[in-house]
Amino acid sequence: MNETVDDPVLEHDIELFTRLLGDVLREHSRKRVLVVVERLREGFMQLREGEDETLRARLRARIEGLDPQTLAEVIRAFAIYFGLVNTAEELNAHLQRMARVSSGERLWRGSFDDTVRRLAADGVAPAPFQSLLEHLVYLPVFTAHPTEARRRTIAEIFRRIFLAGQDLHRHRLNDEEREDKLAEIRAQIQILWKTDEVRVHKPQVTDEVRQGLYFFRESLFGAVPEVYRILEKAVRRVHGAATAAAVPSLMRFGSWIGGDRDGNPFVCPETTELAVRMHAELALEHYLERVGRLQRMLSHSSALCEPAPAFLDSLDADEDYWVETMGQSLRRFLNEPYRRKLAMVAHRLEANLARVRARLAEAETLPAAGYCDARAFLVDLRLIRDSLIHHGDASAAAGPLHDLIRLVETFGFHLVQLDLRQESSRHTEAVAELFARQPGAPYYLAFDESQRLLALVEAIVHPQPFVIDKATLGAATRETLETFETIARARAEVGEQAIGQYVISMTHEASHVLEVMLLARLAGLAGRDRQGWFCTLQIAPLFETIDDLARIDAVMGRLFTDPTYRALLRASGDQQEVMLGYSDSCKDGGILASGWRLYEAQRKVIALADEHGVACRLFHGRGGTVGRGGGPTHEAILAQPADTVHGQIKFTEQGEVLSYRYANPETARYELTMGISGLIKASRCLIESAAPERAEDLEVMAELAAHGEAAYRALVGTEGLLDYFYACTPVDGIALLNIGSRPAHRSRGDRSLSSIRAIPWVFGWGQARLTLPGWFGIGTALARYRGDDPERLVRLRRMYGEWPFFRVLLSNTQMSLFKAEMAIAREYLRLADDPPRAAALLAHIEAEYRLTLSEVLAVTETDRLLADQPALRRSLLRRNRYLDPLNHIQVVLLERYRGEPEAEQREQWLDPLLRSINAIAAGMRNTG
Known part of the structure; x- marks a missing residue:
């Protein structure tokens, strides 16, 4: 399966990194390790060229003959290789982009330059383009689902390798300098080899919060201002400086880390408070660092320039603060007005930071705050900016000062909007208990939906709906009430933006939303006073099953x-x-039904909101894999239904996606650019009429979805399928892997499809190289729809060519099919409890795989998968040479681990087993 290499620079870097890894293994591993690695790699590459059962048996015997420690080191070598390949690919993609920028040629599709030029060529003038920009909100939400297998320490080492590799390419080095740089990379690989990539302990939620903060500190604080700068340049380049639109600060960031309590017993009110304070601490620390740099830079003398009157007035107004609060001499910075102002800015920020740290330390007394909120901080920064422009120093205002203003406009003092999430039944139970504690109250749980709505509304409007004695309530209800009290405290402490949405998972009825509103009412977050209604909590119902997506208009219409x-x-x-929940809907009804129900749900709810005069923002709960709504962000945004992206897009960024997109600022800049440009294109409906979808296409998709759902439900409903899943995938090892605080199942001990979370469901199939959540049912659907009718095939091909939704669906399907390996999946049959039944199930899955492969290639009119994405195809191919042996190793480890009767003997196989899961995840660039 060798293919022509047309990226010699990338291949050279991979070869270089691999050679340096070999050097490290030769000197610092057990003697057999490098030999085993090479023999396995070469042997499985031969099997790729043609099946040889004798060779496969010999390789299997070699693996079975290795002791646990040697196996662990072999696996670690493969895992480091994947990390180095990922780093080389990311580095080379960045260098290629920079080369195109330097050459002055037309930039890539999705760049700001290309996007603004295309809109201008289509007749979008500066004024409507300005209007479009002012409506934009781009809001990625970082989550901590148990999918991120890489420790922060490992990410930092790969960052150093990335920078050293960049130096090799971008600097003119003599031989001695080049050798020094190679020695630096080799040293980092050596450190990598001696750093344990598997966590010793399961992370706490606070560890996950710190992991999330890493991406802001190391990457996003630098990338975000750069993204704005690139967009500003593109607009000026196309429209000219005189008429160019002003670029507003349109990015916001959210997080679920420390707020997502659905099924996670470790997220409690105290955790949420801690997360909010940690967010504020990091933002203030960073602002102080930047203000310090500005203070050193803006050394302007009032004898040589004349500051703006408004700025001088602010200095006069701050004189008492300067002398009495700061205790400074009037003579200090007497002739350096910006240094004087920035010294006061820094002092105020330090006071804010001291207050946050006192709360983190749970101090009894709190120091006074400097700024009441981030808006006051922005006022000072803008005064400095405007004054610099006033006396002709716009260039000084446009640099680091402008970047700091962008950061404060984006992050405020809260850094991220922390969403909270809880499952609907928890609120129902709490509300039922509150009603039950009132004298003469009816039994809430016996009410039908209409009765519940009436009772809830009456309680919300009542001046004092309940008399509550917390001491008499159950622990779960007390915690639920305390969560809403925590929201009120967090908003008061850090600011109104500190808390984002309250997400209700498994929303089935309108009453589920009003139950949360009632609980908010009890915490003082909503209600009615002398001025009328008030509400400081925004609620986002989450529709995540096939049935709930189908009923979205009924539920929202009632509200x-x-x-x-x-x-x-x-x-x-x-x-x-x-x-909208991508993960559970896919697990529930398969990829086709999920994709189509989500598409329909968006159209329904936006039309309903428009009818009632409500602005509606859709929040896409996407995962990292195709089976959980993953895929390139730019294409995903463009694939949304026409006239549903009204300038705003919000979506989850989960697990390994955070590392791949945001660990390096260079890549973060690119990913944010691609996402925002997709949002700009998808939001043209704000300034011009959107072309509606073809009714015929919608009918075809409805039919395809029905066929796909039937095929998927038939599979998961087959007797023994779940037994096959638990036996022939490493899902039991995934549950033990220390990569997330959340349990793998909603209910302990319940191994049903409804209990297992979508993440381990997708993760397990991926590890065994079946990836079926990303493709199963599509082949049957396409084949049943088109039958022997050539006109129907033509129709499908036109849909693929013209309809972004259908094109993205089949493009993502191709990636899932490419990652699947039926020959590898057959190896996992050795783990089956019922081999004949497992073999029959796999034969059924294989048949659907072959059918899906054939049908997708027929519709896309190509002779191989990913033909239109050669770089991705080559990337996946180069991983197979190491993935294949890893899968065989994992099968052996699972046999040993599960087969040992004694706990002590079994434990010796657990460490290499967990490492194999980590390594395969890194190789496939997917976990859950």
Whole structure:
């Protein structure tokens, strides 16, 4: 399966990194390790050229003859190789982009330059383009689902390798300098070899919060201002400086880390408070660092320039603060007004930071805050900027000062909007208990939906709905009430933006939303006072099963027509956020039904919101893999239904995706650019009419989805399928891997499809190289739809060529098919409890795989998968030479681990088993 290499620079870097890894293994590993690695790699490469059962048996015997420690080192060598390949690919992609920028040629599709030029060529003038920009909000939300297998320490080492590799390419080095740089890379690989990539302990939620903060500190604080700068340049280049649109700060960031309590017993009110404070601490620390640099830089003398009157007035107004609060001499910085102002800015920020740290330390007394909020900080920064421009120093205002203003506009003092999430039944139980504690109250759980809505509305509007004695309540209800009290405290402490949405997972009815509104009412977050209705909590219902997606309009329609809810929504800003669950809908009904129900749900809810005069923002709960809604962000945004992306997009960034997209600022800059340019294109409906989808295409998709769902449900409903899944994938090892605080199942001990979370469901199939959540049912659907009718095939081909939704669907399907390896999956049959039944199930899966492969190639009119994405195809191919032996090793480890009767003997196989899961995840660039 060798293919022509047309990227010699990348191949050279991979070869270089691999050679340096070999040097390190030769000197610092056990003597057999490098030999075993090479023999396995070469042997399995031969098997790729043609099946040889004798060779496969010989390789299997070699693996079975290795002791646990040697196996662990072999696996670590493979894992480091994958990390080095990932780094080389990321580095070379960045260098290629920079080369195109330097050459002055037309930039890539999705760049700001290309996007603004295309809109201008289509007749979009500066004024409507300005209007479009002012409506944009780009909001990625970082989550800590148990999918990120790489420790922060390992990420830092790979960052150093990335920078050293960049120096090799971008600097003119003599022989001695080049050798020094190679020695630096080799030293980092050596450190990597001697650093344990597997966590010794399962991470706590606070560890996950710190992991999330890493991406801001190391990458995003630098990347975000650069993204704005690149967009500004593109707009000026196309429209000219005189008429160019002003670029507003359109990025915001969210997080679920420390707020997502659905099924995670380790997220409690104290955890949420801690996360909010850690966010604020990092933002303030960074601002102080940048203010210090500005203070050293803006050394302007009032004898040589004349600051703006407004700025001088602010200095006069701050004189008492300077002397009394700071204790400074009037003579200090007497003739350096910007240094004087920035010294006061820094002092205020230090006071804010001291207050946050006192809360983190749970101090009894708190120091006074410097700034009341981030807006006051921005006022000072803008005064400095405007004054510099006033006396002709716009160039000084446009550099680091402008970057700091962008950061504060983006991150405030809160850094991220922390969303909270809880499963709907928890609220129902809490509300039922509150009703039950009131004298003469009816039994809430016995009510039908209409009765529940009536009871909830009456309680919300009542001046004092309940008399609550927390001491008499159950622990779960007390914690639920305390969560809402925590929200109120966090908003008061850090600012109104510290808390984002309250997400209700498994929203089945309108009452699930009003239950949360009632709980918010009890915490003082919503209600009615002398001024009328108020609401400071925004609620996002999450629709995540096939049935719930189909009923989204019924549930939201009931809410929009309820006068009380409508009044509260209006009081909160009249914007309704609705979250769509990709993961569970795919696990529930398969990839085709999930994709189509999500598409339909978006069209329904946006039309409904428009009908009721409500602004609606869709929140896409995407995962890293195709089976959980993953895929390139730019294409995913463009594939949304016409006229549904009204300038705003919000989506989750989960697990390994955070490392791949945001660990390096160079890549983060690219990913943010691609996402924002996709948002710009998808939001043209704000300034011009959107072309509607073809009715015929929608009908075809509905039919395809029905066929796909039937095929998928038939599979997961087959007797023994779940037994096959638990036996022939390493899902039991995944549950033990210290990569996340969340349990793998919603209910302990329940191994049903409804209990297992979507992440281990996708992760397990991926590890065994079946990847079926990303493709199963598509082949049957396409074959049943087109039958022997050539006109139907033509119709499918036109849909693929013209409809972004269908094109992205089949493009992502191709990636999932390419990562699947049926020959490897057959090796896992050795683990089956019921081999004949497992073999029959795999034969059924293989048949669908072959059918899907054939049908997809027929529709895309290509002779091989990913033909239109050669770089991705080569990337996946080069990993197979190491993935194949890893899968065989994993099968042996699972046999040993599960087969040992004694716990002590079994434990020796657990470490290499967990390492194999980590390594395969790194090789496939997918976990969950």
